[in-house]
Amino acid sequence: MTALVIAAPAPTRQDADCMPRLRRGKAGDGAPSGEDAATVARIRNGEESAFAELVDQYGATMLRVAQMYVRDRASAEEVVQEAWLAVLNGIDRFEERSSLKTWLFRILTNRAKTRGERDARSLPFSALAGAEGEADEPAVDPDRFLGPDSATPGAWAAPPRAWPEDRVLAGETLGVIESAIEMLPEAQRKVIRLRDVEGWSPMEVADALEITDGNQRVLLHRARSKVRSALEDYLEGAPQMRGRAPARPVKGRRSNPIEGGAG
Amino acid sequence: MSLFVREMACQELVELVTAYFDGSLSRSERRRFRAHIRGCPHCTAYVEQMRLVIEATGRLTEEDIEPGAREELLEAFRGWSAGRSAG
Numbered sequence: 001m002t003a004l005v006i007a008a009p010a011p012t013r014q015d016a017d018c019m020p021r022l023r024r025g026k027a028g029d030g031a032p033s034g035e036d037a038a039t040v041a042r043i044r045n046g047e048e049s050a051f052a053e054l055v056d057q058y059g060a061t062m063l064r065v066a067q068m069y070v071r072d073r074a075s076a077e078e079v080v081q082e083a084w085l086a087v088l089n090g091i092d093r094f095e096e097r098s099s100l101k102t103w104l105f106r107i108l109t110n111r112a113k114t115r116g117e118r119d120a121r122s123l124p125f126s127a128l129a130g131a132e133g134e135a136d137e138p139a140v141d142p143d144r145f146l147g148p149d150s151a152t153p154g155a156w157a158a159p160p161r162a163w164p165e166d167r168v169l170a171g172e173t174l175g176v177i178e179s180a181i182e183m184l185p186e187a188q189r190k191v192i193r194l195r196d197v198e199g200w201s202p203m204e205v206a207d208a209l210e211i212t213d214g215n216q217r218v219l220l221h222r223a224r225s226k227v228r229s230a231l232e233d234y235l236e237g238a239p240q241m242r243g244r245a246p247a248r249p250v251k252g253r254r255s256n257p258i259e260g261g262a263g
Numbered sequence: 264m265s266l267f268v269r270e271m272a273c274q275e276l277v278e279l280v281t282a283y284f285d286g287s288l289s290r291s292e293r294r295r296f297r298a299h300i301r302g303c304p305h306c307t308a309y310v311e312q313m314r315l316v317i318e319a320t321g322r323l324t325e326e327d328i329e330p331g332a333r334e335e336l337l338e339a340f341r342g343w344s345a346g347r348s349a350g
Contacts, residue, residue: 055336064326084336163315169322224320232312
């Protein structure tokens, strides 16, 4: 019963054949699990190791989520500590209607929100997420597609190439991805970290960040598209070396974190 | 069937990849998406790139909680636990 949750991260309507391989079992869909029940029982029993596991699993993420609501890191740290204490004090009331993770982050979000209102964070995360979602940002440079006057408008003019999988997954390339993520606008960066680095489900992200499912998907899509573009520049050289006109710079986002200085 | 399915341009497809992976396309959109990649090696390559991006991103390491903050929490746990068994 415990292993089930680990092995099957909620494939609901996903296309199993088309899904990226799931590389770890951390993703859940918000449903309670036997593992959750065991953890809660151990914590109620006073087993420190059970609490420590929980802290190790979610502590850093909680800090990151809290920072979306409050003004500075110090406030976020306080909110996280408060949330953990609230978790302990409320552990007897945890009823497994949701997963432990969802419950945990709900407690955190509530506290962070209250604190954020008091601190008057200049721009709430939901507003930021909305603004980043509205801006018109194509996934791929429009210059790479044929124009409206061609026989097949919107077809690839400069098509993507097949990438060598082993090179993409090499440590050096992962550094390029990390840098590309660091350069993303805040909301996109946070969503891609939760979804793709930590393996959260769309529902968990929408829930914890209090944004809509559609909004988190738009942000994720932009984030992934930019990471792909940075990776393409890295793997295939700068655009002009691929035998096509240099791409129009789009607000500096196409700059390559590694080869930025190379011509 | 194809009579009812408007063709999807490559430029349109690249905007739908995340929704496709998430399983949140409508049935007709998904049908058009699949029909397109079946006949388009470029978009097949694009979707494969996105898949690799996701897989590679998943290999990045997550941050760990700071040792100081962790120790504070464990201390709080001990206090909480002691209070419980005493009460």
